[in-house]
Amino acid sequence: MxxxxxxxxxxxxxxxxxxxxxxxxxxxxxxxxxxxxxxxxxxxxxxxxxxxxxxxxxxxxxxxxxxxxxxxxxxxxxxxxxxxxxxxxxxxxxxxxxxxxxxxxxxxxxxxxxxxxxxxxxxxxxxxxxxxxxxxxxxxxxxxxxxxxxxxxxxxxxxxxxxxxxxxxxxxxxxxxxxxxxTSSPSSLQTVVQLNSDKPIFLSSDFYSYHQNVNLQHYSILLKGIVKGLGGGGTLRENDKGIINGRLFSNQTLGSIYFSLGFDVFRQRKETLFNEKRMIFKMENTQGVMPDSSNHRFYEDNLYSYDILVPENEKDKLNDYIIQDLNRYTEYNIQFENRLTDCLVLVRTSNKDKIKTKAGKKIITFYQKPAVIQNAKLATLTNLLNSEKDISYPIIDETGYTDNIDLKISSTSDILALNEDLQQYDLNLVKVKRNLLMMVIRKK
The missing domain is CATH 3.40.30.10 (Glutaredoxin)
Structure with a gap:
């Protein structure tokens, strides 16, 4: 993936x-x-x-x-x-x-x-x-x-x-x-007028000055294709009380937008940290969601910009409304479902505590060899392993360990070598099936 x-x-x-x-x-x-x-x-x-x-x-x-x-x-x-x-x-x-x-x-x-x-x-x-x-x-x-x-x-x-x-x-x-x-030939230049993303995009800059008695309750717009007057990224929108009641995604692939939404939904449901291994694609061709950036024109044509504001009393439903809009107005549909899934579970193999930190400076050098985690949570290890593309299964922490840890491992992508290192700390990754919350993406 x-x-x-x-x-x-x-x-x-x-x-x-x-x-x-x-x-x-x-x-x-x-x-x-x-x-x-x-x-x-x-x-x-x-x-x-x-x-x-x-x-x-x-x-x-x-x-x-x-x-x-x-x-x-x-x-x-x-x-x-x-x-x-x-x-x-x-x-x-x-x-x-x-x-x-x-x-x-x-x-x-x-x-x-x-x-x-x-x-x-x-x-x-x-x-x-x-x-x-x-x-x-x-x-x-x-x-x-x-x-x-x-x-x-x-x-x-x-x-x-x-x-x-x-x-x-x-x-x-x-x-x-x-x-x-x-040469005074017909110009192929496309004028770019930059948009102030501090305000709802494409809403007239005169709106508030000409309509001072109007309270904007809801606003949303969805655009497909690169908007040259916007940068790429995302931001949360706050009202004048500092309450988050909106969100902007600009010039992003649907895959990137879905990932951000998955991260928020998992956090709201107090799930483990969302990662791409928790995404299931029920389609043969994923190019509409994850366009290849080497195909410049196709990539630009499949970028999306989405802006939304909701009433303050509905701020907790913001992500629900975003998902509903994307499901309604794009070719794709996303749902969060509990599914029986093959995964790797991190467990302790003894009661001996071989990972408790000796304190000191917090160090995380995961992408070097050897990889070092010092004075950090065990969740750091599982989160980083979930970012490894060579490990195809979701990794779940079932150790119940809450203290900070120190450990050093020589491989982060080869399961056999990884387990050899983990066993020195009386840890092991075991392949099992678990009922996991997953983001399921379908083409209509």
Whole structure:
């Protein structure tokens, strides 16, 4: 079975970065108060304010400490917003800088970050990716962030002939799309307007201001296919009292959404930690639930975004409502059923306590050889073994042991070798049948 935890979407950023658009002109302009004023966000088709071209911007890794956009005014100019907190955005921007060499003086990419020069210098110093450490970038920016507000990175601003012509994600920057713009050919660019996932997606930003007497009781939306204005991931929604009464999944496979729901349902029912071995697929082809990310187009087409808010007094039914919606509006159906299942049960073979911790620092180095668990719960062992793809059976702890443990094992995937190590601690994994709560997934 494929590992859902590794399927988290495209090279789109799955954590959304929220910005406060503060007014702060680069340090070089502070001596001249006439240059300090508020810039309104630009829309596609707007002309870039003439003051911007001559503003001095601080730079990192540049041959000059201060850069002006004036030198790139007559080119196809792409401003690439990135952040060191998102390593994929840094790498993707750095990799696309090679395009500048292919188009000589007709095209320029300008990486831009709002982080301070000192923090970026430290980031580049610590980075072990050569392309990233050599990347020249504008630092300490507020002006461009003010003109082109966004919620996530990387985010691209396309400027030609002094006008904003498009805003896109990084995936659309290629030799083909640059050529289309330079030759005035029909453009295949798809405009990306980033969504503020802090609020219900696609609900008008004016809703609350225009309808102050309205109390939103319920909201839900389900989308299939990648939403380019959203990152990938999930978040819980809280009302103004701090009570969780909603949830957002964005650009995720159904498998990833199901896994998150299974984790919550098991926790609510006080079951052992949910894992993919507790999922049963009653279908021959699982691609609709777990699309292969190597098939880029098919993968994008089978991503889902789902957002829901429920009344505060129904917060305990939130997961039930999510499951009902997914069962009603997708091709698949999930249910939680008790099933007689083959599994491996961890038992003690004597009353001698050979695993009690000698205290000390908590250490878990499970994926090294030998694997070490020190001063941690025995459930740590069973949870980690359940994440091993080479072990096909669910693993259940029936030792009843509650103290912290110390143990060391040489193999985590071979049952025979694993049992040899466990027997040194008077533990054993025994294959039995147990009536277990399982998530059953069916195609309609």
């Amino acid at each position: 494929k590992n859902f935890l590794l399927q988290k979407g495209l090279v789109i950023i799955f954590a959304l970065l929220f910005c406060n658009f503060l007014i702060l002109i680069p340090a070089q302009t502070l001596a001249n108060p006439s240059l300090i004023h508020k810039f309104e966000p630009l829309q596609i088709g707007d002309t870039i304010p003439h003051e911007i071209w001559d503003l001095p911007f601080e730079t990192v890794n540049s041959s000059i400490p201060v850069e002006k956009l004036q030198m790139d005014k007559d080119k196809l100019l792409i401003i690439a917003f990135w952040a060191s907190s998102c390593s994929s955005s840094a790498l993707s921007v750095a990799e696309t800088l090679r395009l500048q060499k292919e188009f000589n003086s007709k095209f320029a990419i300008v990486p831009v970050s709002k982080e301070s020069t000192s923090s970026l210098n430290e980031y580049f110093h610590k980075s072990n990716v050569e392309k990233v450490t050599r990347m020249s970038t504008i630092s300490n920016d507020r002006v461009l962030h003010e003109l082109f507000p966004h919620f996530g990175v990387p985010f691209l601003i396309w400027i030609k002939d002094g006008k904003l012509i498009n805003t896109t994600d990084m995936g659309q920057l290629s030799e083909k799309t640059v050529n289309e713009i330079l």
